[in-house]
Amino acid sequence: MSERVPRGAQAPRKSKVARLRELLAGPSPVRAVGAHDGLTAKLVEQAGFDAVWASSFEISASHGLPDASLVTMTQYLEAATAMDAVTEFPVIADCDTGFGGPMNVAYAVQRYVRTGIAAMCIEDKLFPKINSFADAPQDLLPAEEFALKIKTAREALGDADMALIARTESLIAGHDLEEALYRGRLYAAAGADAVLVHSKSRRPDEVLEFASKWDLDVPLVAVPTTYGTVSEQELYEAGFRLVIYANQGLRAAVRGVQEALRELSAARTAASVDGRIASMSEVFALQGMPSGYRTAP
Numbered sequence: 078m079s080e081r082v083p084r085g086a087q088a089p090r091k092s093k094v095a096r097l098r099e100l101l102a103g104p105s106p107v108r109a110v111g112a113h114d115g116l117t118a119k120l121v122e123q124a125g126f127d128a129v130w131a132s133s134f135e136i137s138a139s140h141g142l143p144d145a146s147l148v149t150m151t152q153y154l155e156a157a158t159a160m161d162a163v164t165e166f167p168v169i170a171d172c173d174t175g176f177g178g179p180m181n182v183a184y185a186v187q188r189y190v191r192t193g194i195a196a197m198c199i200e201d202k203l204f205p206k207i208n209s210f211a212d213a214p215q216d217l218l219p220a221e222e223f224a225l226k227i228k229t230a231r232e233a234l235g236d237a238d239m240a241l242i243a244r245t246e247s248l249i250a251g252h253d254l255e256e257a258l259y260r261g262r263l264y265a266a267a268g269a270d271a272v273l274v275h276s277k278s279r280r281p282d283e284v285l286e287f288a289s290k291w292d293l294d295v296p297l298v299a300v301p302t303t304y305g306t307v308s309e310q311e312l313y314e315a316g317f318r319l320v321i322y323a324n325q326g327l328r329a330a331v332r333g334v335q336e337a338l339r340e341l342s343a344a345r346t347a348a349s350v351d352g353r354i355a356s357m358s359e360v361f362a363l364q365g366m367p368s369g370y371r372t373a374p
């Protein structure tokens with residue numbers, strides 16, 4: 078085959094959802110990292126992680142907007158599809174509250190499942206939601222109403238396969254562990270393939286205690302943003318099968334761009350930043366430019 082034929086046109090050997098399920102049943106934690114577009118998803122894949130988290134925080138930030146249900150379902154879908162199209166690993170789409178009520182959830186499922194995206198995650202906050210770490214009201218939908226969204230999502234899937242992750246924000250909203258466990262169990266019974274228990278504690282204790290009381294054969298998911306000193310292995314041993322580093326890539330990019338532009342602005346010559354930025358050929362490679370075309374200044 079000519080070196081100038083772009084890669085990426087072949088169908089994946091195994092569906093991405095099958096790959097995700099296989100990883101979740103494996104002997105080590107599945108590691109996902111947040112991204113917001115095709116390029117950042119590729120960086121996650123190249124860094125050796127197992128999956129990409131199409132983060133609502135990152136996608137909103139990439140539009141210069143707060144993570145507050147402002148970006149539409151279609152925009153989220155487009156971003157997740159762009160990630161899926163240029164990577165071989167599973168995309169886990171953060172779908173906030175499911176974009177509204179049960180009918181919105183069913184519609185979103187119908188749209189996402191057609192793309193090959195491996196999993197959708199929906200959370201039990203009220204629509205419109207705001208980012209879990211915002212110092213703002215974090216009100217929950219009644220547990221039974223959210224369970225209905227999961228049931229509706231499962232029914233909307235029919236025979237099609239895509240993993241459904243139910244996320245409880247009980248601990249974020251200030252409820253106790255019993256409420257979080259009640260909700261997690263209810264969502265698992267409604268058809269969730271995995272349960273994400275989110276926490277803004279500075280310590281991992283509450284999610285570890287949640288896991289110690291989890292008595293169902295449904296995998297748990299952790300997002301160790303604030304309790305970041307816990308290791309993946311500790312989380313895995315406690316029962317977490319998927320660990321999501323939700324936003325470290327975007328935060329690294331913000332810092333890197335700020336510093337380079339500050340230096341460029343002060344020095345007033347392009348060469349001042351050459352040593353600290355990626356070369357054009359590196360970006361060509363990331364873009365999938367045919368290798369014969371990659372010679373660049």
Ligand code: SPV
Pocket residue numbers: 111132133134135144171208209210300302323324
């Ligand atoms: C995201 O990355 O959009 C998440 C995780 O949902 S958090 O920002 O912690 O809510």
Ligand code: MG
Pocket residue numbers: 132133134144171173
């Ligand atoms: Mg989110």
